Amino acid sequence: MLHLMKSELIKLRTLRSTLTATIVLIVFPIAVTVLSAMFAESPGPTMVIEVLTNTGTVSMLLCGVLGVFAIAQEYSQGTIRITFAATPMRMKVFAAKAIVISLWVAISVAVLEGVGLIGANYALDSRGFDFGVIYNPSIFNGSARTGDSAWQVLFAFGAVCILFALVGFALGALLRSSPGAIAMLILVPLLVEGIVTALLIAAFDIDISRKTPFTAAVRAVQVEPDAARWGLVGYFAIWCCAIAALAAILMKRRDA
């Protein structure tokens, strides 16, 4: 398994598309957060965390795109045949890919959050604001209702990014096409869930807005979530696991 994971890591780090997506997903939220800390009129810990996670929505989607790349490009470029010829046990390949892309995203998000907070802290310090969240998380009273600390928000953000990568990976394995999987990954959270919800309310007076998975993922990383944060993460995780299970079964059964 370690050999396979090493092989998958080489695949990820030797493509420009993967590296570019990774750099953007790290740099974009950091840049916006630090700029906000530098120029906002009344900055504070809550604002920094909000900006970081809100702009991080782009990073979530990019994590999903990375997940798509990890598998769909193998199908489009034909390398999946070499991969399966080298390792006929396809479930091992599936697991190795899922683990490596999860670790890749986890490290990327850790860098994003760490550098973003340090950068924001430095910017605030230079302006004379005391911002001690990275030294003392209890200073942050992000959620008056839940009492979550900053770390809860940041951990939830990391978990959701990893889940986005996994669901992107599963969609890539299901559709075996990067454009198709990326389109689905972007359109479902941004458009489809909202349209379906609105249609169901209009036609049958049924409100599923609190049950749509991608919306739940975005709600989970709000500073003030409208439901239990980890319950929302768990709900999204169940959906991701279901899609991943379907992808794994089909990967095993289909011709390569």
Next chain:
Amino acid sequence: MRVIHVENLTKKFAGVTAVDDLSFTVSPGHVTGFLGPNGSGKSTTMRCMIGLDHAQGGSATFDGVAYSKLTQPLHRVGTLLDAGNAHSGRTARNHLMWLAASTGISKLRVDTVLEQVGLSEVSRRRVGKYSLGMKQRLGIASVLLGDPEVLILDEPVNGLDPEGIRWIRDLLRDLAKEGRTVLVSSHLLSEMALIAEELVVIGQGKLITQCTVGEFTARYAKQWVRVVSPQVQALKTLAVAWGATMSEENGAMNFYGVTAAELGELGATAGVIFHELSPQTGSLEDAFLDATASSVQYHGAQSEGLAH
């Protein structure tokens, strides 16, 4: 782990039978050619053999073991199904690096095979910049990476220049001489005649024959006797009475349905002088076309038809 057994292999796509109850054996020590017209099921058979496509029936085993049950199959069976199966954005070296890492093969071996296939100097160039011939060489490098006992190659000479074709011909012969099992499909029949000693010929997914190249041409290629003689008219009369047919070609007469010995004896009875009396056999290409005539799925237009 050297003998390949394919037994009753059957593969259907949406009701269309691509491989139909196919059975053959490939032995070590020589190159076995895998022949068949376009769409005859050669590539599908190879994909089924290594488990990429799931067969509906039958089996393919390597010394009795299915490919999916092999531990570290790169060390046992090297396969080249399509030279284009490499990411165009990755360098050749990195392509081999991830493949090697998946089975714990060292970086040193990657450099060795790159040297062997002549790609060392361009190994850090992206595969997308490679010519088809260079991609073929990269594909061969991936086959050799695990130093396997069995090699399965689908159209390995496609896109290679004459030097490359000669290189792969010598390479495959040398690998077979070392006692490895080599199964090669190719449309270049003249090339196959030079590389292969044994043939597996299929048409519409079914086995047509498995035999040596000599047996195949003897069985399927036309045989005739070429004669050059100042008294050919007298010989023609005798041959017609014997039941032979004939055709003229560049000042010589070709006789069909009679052996050179029989024709010589017939001529001797009438005092015919022979300047040439030689038995002729059609090429492997002729034999192949004759053997698979009823199995060809895709026909080109006749040149006469194109002219109009």
